[in-house]
Amino acid sequence: MNRLALLRGLLLTCSLTLASCVTEVFSSPVTLSTKASAARHAESLGAVSHSYTNSQIVVIPIIPNPRRPYDSLLEQARQKGGNAVVDVQLRNDNWFYALLFLFDTWELAGTAATIK
Amino acid sequence: MNYLFPQRASQTCARLGRAALCGALLFVASCGTPMRGAPSLTLLSRDINASSPSVEVVGERDAASERTMNLLLFFFGQSVPTHEGAVSRFLEKHDADMIVDAQLTTSSYGIPLLFMVTKFEVTGRPARFANGGGQ
Numbered sequence: 001m002n003r004l005a006l007l008r009g010l011l012l013t014c015s016l017t018l019a020s021c022v023t024e025v026f027s028s029p030v031t032l033s034t035k036a037s038a039a040r041h042a043e044s045l046g047a048v049s050h051s052y053t054n055s056q057i058v059v060i061p062i063i064p065n066p067r068r069p070y071d072s073l074l075e076q077a078r079q080k081g082g083n084a085v086v087d088v089q090l091r092n093d094n095w096f097y098a099l100l101f102l103f104d105t106w107e108l109a110g111t112a113a114t115i116k
Numbered sequence: 117m118n119y120l121f122p123q124r125a126s127q128t129c130a131r132l133g134r135a136a137l138c139g140a141l142l143f144v145a146s147c148g149t150p151m152r153g154a155p156s157l158t159l160l161s162r163d164i165n166a167s168s169p170s171v172e173v174v175g176e177r178d179a180a181s182e183r184t185m186n187l188l189l190f191f192f193g194q195s196v197p198t199h200e201g202a203v204s205r206f207l208e209k210h211d212a213d214m215i216v217d218a219q220l221t222t223s224s225y226g227i228p229l230l231f232m233v234t235k236f237e238v239t240g241r242p243a244r245f246a247n248g249g250g251q
Contacts (some may be wrong), residue, residue, distance in 0.1 A: 025199065025220035029240070031171075033159040033214035034204045042159075074162055084161035115164060 042113035077112035210242035
């Protein structure tokens with residue numbers, strides 16, 4: 001009886017165990033820094049920004065994120081003739097209903113720049 | 117029969133009130149974080165890389181990470197782990213200006229709602245501005 005209970009417990013634990021889940025932030029390797037000196041010689045080309053909302057029911061995304069937000073910032077900088085985005089800032093808003101639905105909004109803003 | 121109507125109406129109102137109260141209790145709006153005054157990343161680029169003439173790679177590929185663990189509602193480890201924290205740690209370790217060929221990953225594993233580990237990791241090669249431009 002004890003063995004059966006142990007087996008049931010083990011089975012339950014195994015069923016609850018989440019396999020390691022890994023998420024890549026960038027679609028391909030980038031160059032980045034958090035040092036203020038890294039953007040010291042940047043020539044500003046104007047502001048760039050991007051926002052997106054992730055919606056989930058429990059843990060299942062119901063509206064997949066169509067684009068990676070940082071890629072959008074880099075593309076906007078490239079359109080302005082720059083080769084980098086400096087002073088990237090983040091803003092996050094989220095709310096959920098009855099622990100079921102989650103709406104997670106991210107806003108990113110930065111400055112398109114040229115660094116030689 | 118007419119005298120029963122107000123009682124039914126009041127019962128219905130009470131039920132509606134209870135339902136509205138339950139709905140209000142279940143609805144949780146969390147506060148958003150304001151746009152931070154300090155930038156999270158001071159530099160982000162794909163065009164500036166290890167082959168750029170202004171960049172000098174100063175070390176081999178390495179990694180740095182921050183992690184947090186939560187057991188039920190209790191948190192252990194770095195209270196607010198971020199990629200930015202891992203990047204800063206990486207740069208301090210190598211005394212570098214930037215990380216080239218950088219990849220940022222978020223990984224989580226464990227038993228949902230009971231015990232979870234979340235790790236923010238950066239891997240890449242430390243680099244400096246060759247002409248001292250970033251110094």
